[in-house]
Amino acid sequence: MAAKITDAEKEMETEFLPGQSAQVSHEVPETQTPQDGLPPSMHSMPERGLKWPVQSTKMQVTSPTSDDDNSHEQPGQCQEKKDGERWVAVLRTFINVCQPYFNFLESTARTLTLSSDTERAQLLAFSQEMCEILESLVLTFASRKLLTLDETDPDNMSHFCIGQIQLDALRLSVTVFRYCKPMPYLARLNTGMYKRMRWNVEGLDEAHLPEIKFYYLCYEDVPNLDRDGDKSDSTGVRLWSIGQWVHVGPGPSMEDILDWLLCDVPAGAFEKLLFVGEHEPSSCQATDQMLQLLTSREDVTHTPRKTFLRMSANDSEEMAVNLLPGWSAQVRHRVRSSARAGLEVAAVRSFTSACQPYFNFLESTARTMQLPPEMYVQLMEFSQQMCDTLERLILSFASTNLLTLDESDPNNMSHFCIGQIRLDHLRLSVTAFRYCQPTPYLARVDTGVFKRMRWNVTGLDGESKSETEYYFLCYEDTPNMYTEGDGGDSGTMRLWSIGQWVQVKPDPNTEDIFDWVLCDVPEGAFQKLLFMGSQEPSSCTATDHLLQLLLHQSAHPRAPLSF
Template identity: 45%
Template sequence: MVDTEVQLKDQLASHSSSGQQEQVRGEREPDRTESLQNTGEGEVEEPLLSSSAVVAQAPPCGDRAACSCLGARWMESCLQSMELQLQLLTSKADDLHNWVASGKDHVERKALAEAVSRFLSNCQPYFNHLEYLRFHKSQHTLLPLDSYTWLLDFSQQLRDRLEQLVLTYASYNLLCLDETNPNSVSPYCMGQSKLGPLRVAEFRYFKPMPYLAQVHTGLYKRMRWNVVRLREEQREEGENERVDDTEYYFLCYEDIPNAHADAGGNGVSHGNAVRTWSIGKWVQVTPDTDDLYDWIMCEVPQADYRRLLFLGSDEPSSSSATVRLQQMLLSQQTAE
């Protein structure tokens, strides 16, 4: 069994490597990807850039026009690099998807499922880097507006590909999506960003889950954001955040009864109900104290859902939902 897993992993790595090199070297339609070049014989550019490397590439501040020009060139270089990395990651996802669908036996599929779990972890730095470019660099460099559109598009492409991959493996009972199971791959962290004194971590539920585990509320969550509000002394001294400094926001839907749903309309109807999407905040109900003993004795914390943004009847993409939340948080900072 061990020999089979080792052989499978070697074959998968070899297949993925050759597929990636062919994709970069092969002929493509004339577009922006033609400017991506190999960095050496038989090798491609390192998949992920470190934050220090990005800072080193950042244009110096100075004359506004000159800074804008340098910023545009720098961002174009970053976009090319991120696009190449996206191609490599999506190619790897395609390989994993094709392998499990090609009729492998249970032992080989189990090894592939372990490879998918590792692959999900390897994709997280890419999401973090996209968020870094979108927010941190925009505060120091004048960048073209369409750069943000490209970065959001890269992020959404990889999100969609990963969700398709995970759902396929879950359909073979190779991955668990139930958040109550310790081995579940859902929710999945899809990047972190820093907005001034706020640190935002984004999580995606690969399938809708009840808002509360043991109480039926009619709400089903698709995303969660952990928002840490750093205090002034924490930002200066680098102290660890306490639990009560973290707020939780969710993207949820609920089916609202509508007697006129069958008569037509623009909303997405489900029977005699209309599905409505919103972003809301977790409001703790029990335990209602900070006493550690109360938290230990509380088997399942309970909370209300405070609706903050109504998004209509169509499910938003994970990228657009995150942008809406970030805009709301930034507007709250301005108001404060």
């Protein structure tokens, strides 16, 4: 593209600057060589078959060779600086003029039902072409020190807008920005992350999304590891991902206005949401993936995709790698072969989070809607299959010490969410969690009780339940008094039960805040409510019993349970 720009140096003034009259175009001879110190490429743009609408409002551009300078001005750097400032103003105006066309192309291609995919591809190709042209222009100016891309400079031109899309179905407005070159994620702090695009996502009504959220396309360079997990002599691999800005400082609550006044540049973390791969996507491709990400995060009631129907319960490694969108075969091979690269853990965490909307759909649809019995069974079997597959997947990673299931480690992955159910008739919301393996009931105290599932039960209004209550599926091994034998070792019997967490330490009724501050890990007792027998129930069966228990407690608040 740079070669084409150089070969057509006379095109920019005569075609691409809106508002120029025919007289101005005629005054630029074809063989004129710029003598004003401006970059030659600033006088040209590639044709590429683009037709630019002429603006009705004419933009006044003073020719560098005109005699408008005062007699006392000396030629040289002062004149070159003034000429550069004029052309930077022209460039800024030109970028602003392009924004309505970006808005039209992006909105038409992404929100309207076109007659064919070819039309959509043509519109997005035109948008991509405009983006590349503007990016080349800004980089050309920056290479001649006519403007700066440094974000610490308030007058920088590090990025520009390439369209705004209104998603009525999600009640969201998405504004897209393109960085002219990879920029540090934080302007004054080296995080190893470099941003290439930004999306400002704003709710169309305050009830849906009260503030703007920021998403980025970033990359980071990670070491290239060999099959033994050691760093190889070759260069690292560049991995691209889409993530969200997580505000760190000052506090987002804005309770202390001085924190904001004294903060020069806000700080934030990069929360990865979607891995894109090793190759940089185009601006249109990245926006496509961003919109798909927003749809999957906002619409939690859509039908699970066919991809999950093809999951193999016996091939968890293939599932973890192949179902992540945008991963090339080379990346998949590296994820399998490297033992300590860290990519595996990030992949499984991302995939586990991506499964939650499907768990929500299956559990809510099966348990709250009137369905035929066979359909109810199919949904529950599908939910159970997903749960078992994820459990095997995490256990396979833990077996190679890529992650830990120890709850005393803050970065553990001992459990995962398997669905949320809204019980309107009970005014309750139930969120279910599955522990990957039997886990001690208390992380640092041996109680002999091991938990397998947890349910967080929260009231939908202040009158029903003032706070979240926690219920567990646990087992304990008790002496078996009825085994056959001559008084030898009678063995033990494993008994399963559902019970409730009862806060012990710190005292839930204490008014001393220091009791909570000085408590490292809270402790609680296990109050048994329902015995399940000696056989471990499946996650779906256990949730069925928990919902029946909640229904019984709601109908008979003080009545004891009969087992």
